[in-house]
Amino acid sequence: MVTLASALTAPFPVAPPPPQWAQPDGRITLRTLILIRWVAVLGQLAAVAFVSLGLGFPLPLGPVLAAISASALLNVVAMAQRGGRLRLADRDAALYLSYDMLQLTLLLYLTGGLSNPFAILLLAPMTVGAAILSRYSTVLLTGLNLICLTALALWHFPLPWEEPVRSMAPLYAFGVWLSLSVSSVFIAGYVFRVAAEARRFADALAASQVALAREQRLGALGALAAAAAHELGSPLGTIAVVAKELARDLPPDSPYGEDVELLQSQVMRCREILADLARKPEADGGDPFERLPLTTLIEAAAAPHRLGHIDFVVEPHPVGEAEEPFLRRSPEIIHGIGNFIQNAHQFARHKVTVAAAWDGRGVTITVMDDGPGFPPHLLGRIGEPYLSVRGERSGPKGQTGGGHMGLGIFIAQTLLEKTGATVRYSNNPPVIPQSAGTPPADQTAGGHANQGGTGARISVRWKTINAKK
Numbered sequence: 001m002v003t004l005a006s007a008l009t010a011p012f013p014v015a016p017p018p019p020q021w022a023q024p025d026g027r028i029t030l031r032t033l034i035l036i037r038w039v040a041v042l043g044q045l046a047a048v049a050f051v052s053l054g055l056g057f058p059l060p061l062g063p064v065l066a067a068i069s070a071s072a073l074l075n076v077v078a079m080a081q082r083g084g085r086l087r088l089a090d091r092d093a094a095l096y097l098s099y100d101m102l103q104l105t106l107l108l109y110l111t112g113g114l115s116n117p118f119a120i121l122l123l124a125p126m127t128v129g130a131a132i133l134s135r136y137s138t139v140l141l142t143g144l145n146l147i148c149l150t151a152l153a154l155w156h157f158p159l160p161w162e163e164p165v166r167s168m169a170p171l172y173a174f175g176v177w178l179s180l181s182v183s184s185v186f187i188a189g190y191v192f193r194v195a196a197e198a199r200r201f202a203d204a205l206a207a208s209q210v211a212l213a214r215e216q217r218l219g220a221l222g223a224l225a226a227a228a229a230h231e232l233g234s235p236l237g238t239i240a241v242v243a244k245e246l247a248r249d250l251p252p253d254s255p256y257g258e259d260v261e262l263l264q265s266q267v268m269r270c271r272e273i274l275a276d277l278a279r280k281p282e283a284d285g286g287d288p289f290e291r292l293p294l295t296t297l298i299e300a301a302a303a304p305h306r307l308g309h310i311d312f313v314v315e316p317h318p319v320g321e322a323e324e325p326f327l328r329r330s331p332e333i334i335h336g337i338g339n340f341i342q343n344a345h346q347f348a349r350h351k352v353t354v355a356a357a358w359d360g361r362g363v364t365i366t367v368m369d370d371g372p373g374f375p376p377h378l379l380g381r382i383g384e385p386y387l388s389v390r391g392e393r394s395g396p397k398g399q400t401g402g403g404h405m406g407l408g409i410f411i412a413q414t415l416l417e418k419t420g421a422t423v424r425y426s427n428n429p430p431v432i433p434q435s436a437g438t439p440p441a442d443q444t445a446g447g448h449a450n451q452g453g454t455g456a457r458i459s460v461r462w463k464t465i466n467a468k469k
Contacts, residue, residue, distance in 0.1 A: 028132045030078055030086045033096050036128070037075050040100065044068050044107065047118065051111075057160040060110050067106045074099070094129065094137040098144055101125040105148040113156025114149070114176045115168050122148060123184055130191035142188040146181055153177040204385030204410050232274055240267045291326045294356050294363060298341075301334045302354070305342035311351040312341075319359035327363070332415040339412035340367045340458045347371035347456065362463045369455040373427035382425045385410040416460055424459045 045068060052059045088096070101122065108116050122145065129141040153173055158164065168176070247260045292300065295314050306312055318324065327333065344352040348369035355366040374382060381387055385407055413423045 027090070028088055028093055030081060030088055030096075033088070033093070034075050034078050037071055037100060040104075041068055041071050041075070044071075051160055055162075057162060059160050060157065064107060064110050067103055067110075071100075071103050090134050090137055094133055094141060097125040097129045097133075097141060101141070101144060101148060105152060108152055109156050111157065112159030113152040114173065114180065115156075115159045119152065119176075119180065122152075122180070123187060126184060127187055127191055130188040131195045135192065135196075138188055138192050142184060145184045145188075149177055149180050149184065200385050204407055205414065233271075236267060236270055236274065240264070240271070243267055292329050293324050293326055294358060294365075295324065297327050297329060297333065298337060298354050298356060298365065300329065301338040302341045305338055305345055307345045310345050310348050312345075313351065313353050315353060315355045317355055317357040319357065322359050325358055325363060330419060332419050336412040336416035336421075337365060337367070337460065339408050340460070343408065344369035344371075344456065344458075362461065364462075365460045367458045367460075368428060370428075371455050373454050373456045374425060376427070379425060379427070383409055383413045383423065420462055420464070422461050422463075424461070426457045426459070428455045428457050 048059065048061070048064055048068070051057050052061060104122055104125070108114075108119055108122065113119070126141050126145045130138050133141065153176070158167070167173075243260060243263045247257070247264060250257055250260060295316055298314050302312060302314075316324065341352065341354065344367050348371045351370050353368045355364075355368070357364045357366070378387070387410075416423055
């Protein structure tokens, strides 16, 4: 049982966020790039056939068909690699897209350069790359795109036409080049930023699911204990029967009489413990501690994170005559509130205060510490994934807790919001120097303790108590 409990309570490893200039491999399969290239090859063949056969315009068919055939041949070779199911590394994907860009540049060079209406397709490989490649590879691919655009603006064959046409005016050609170049940089930056943000949130949500699964596994210990109690009931009953028979058969002056009585008493104690573990109140979902008073729930969430040198106080603040609500001991609430309390302990100087307020409808839990507080310029962003304030928000003795990924608050907020809560972040208001006749300096608005006049404040609000039942 000890080994199983240790396994269930062991922390789950969470992969750190990707470095700024590198992303993990395997973001796209070779099959996807092969499919995109086949579509490009078919489109290029259709365009060549229409211009040459349909319109009758002169084309350098030899070099054009050679360039298209090279792409088709490369696709056939790539399909031989595990049927295209291979997941490409960042570098390999960048090389594939670079080839597509150079092949399209060659076709445009042979067919009019930037005056070709299909010149805008040169942005396609770069757009795909910005969505799947690392920042470093995206910058290189965008640079290659700019080089190709510049080369096409300076050197190209005449545009295929019914009769020779004049080349574009230099100013107009410069405008076309500038518009495509600006579009290239803007699209690459925009697509990369949106794709990176989506990946970050996906990774952070996956981490929150891992944390929730951990809390659910901890909650499953109660059901496991009940099952163990059921299984241990039979052998314990046998021991009780044997002990009773031994006590009956022993003479009154036997030296083993006390031992048998001790054995019987311990058997009875074990049976009582197992009976408590096996008890499953139907109304409470099988856990005798499924529903707890609000202040007790806060104490339970804070228990694993208490530090001996930090004072921890839970302050009840009922509104009017409202009775303290009983809340469900859900993994989301335990982990979310516990994480906020843990952060408060890490940055507090002397004291962490949790104010619990309730009325007939809603509940508010406010976690406060007397540490340095949140950096003001980050207050509007707290709760985003991979945003860590530990480098700027020093804890006791200047400790910053380096190496943290900035996922703790995001996971806690995500889990609490799943229960219907809203989370707000702020700093405690500064304390005005005390003068004669003024209230004590350790009381702030709302009557909550705020020693030192600084520190962070996290408020969790449920508008309806029923949302947590």
